[in-house]
Amino acid sequence: MSPALASALAAELTRRADEDRELMRQAETIPPPDHRRRIAQCHRDNAEALATIVRRHGWPTAALVGAPASTAALMILLHAPDPGFRRDGRDLIAQAVAEGHCPAIHLAYITDHCAVDEGQPQLYGTRIDPKTLRPYPIRQPRDVDERRREVGLGPLQEQLEALGIRV
Structure with missing residues (x-):
């Protein structure tokens, strides 16, 4: 993977994780139904983006996108609404850990x-x-x-x- 692509993926993962954190931070100021809908949509969108990255490039390891973006990918995975996707991600992370990449x-x-x-x-x-x-x-x-x-x-x-x- 080119350094430019790795940098772009890192920026996208970090941006998405930051958006998720900001929505969580706003929990006290947004009415609950609106807040829950916005968070659920964010989690769906982030999971879809992560799934696309994983299909094209494999798990975004620290070796691939840097430690902060790899941690952002983990956060996105933890909040993904599909348990099957989380299990698949767990298996990819286990492999990356075994190879020393995560x-x-x-x-x-x-x-x-x-x-x-x-x-x-x-x-x-x-x-x-x-x-x-x-x-x-x-x-x-x-x-x-x-x-x-x-x-x-x-x-x-x-x-x-x-x-x-x-x-």
Whole structure:
């Protein structure tokens, strides 16, 4: 891939992720039905754009588009409305991690997201239930901090405290 194309893809992914973050930031000022519709449309549009990028160029790894844009692609994937697309993306990220082209932390986030989608316990404790403000169920919770350390995440208790959650 040419540097110009990689730069254009990086800019597009980053722009889309920034738009998503801005819509989330505006949550308090936009009436709920309008807000939900705008966010849902943003997530659909972003997922469609990411799917096109993936079909044409493969997963946008840090090696391909740079770390910030690769992280933006992960955020877009996490918010994609299609669970099948998220699972496919998880598999592509797993391959990229195995090849050293993507940070393992990306795999941790999408793995937990897919597990929660499927009603399974998560591995890394990255997903918090917004109703209970506690992590969704975790597989083998006594070993969670070891798994988190292996992918570059800090201890779960530290993450919860940073979010203002007391367990």
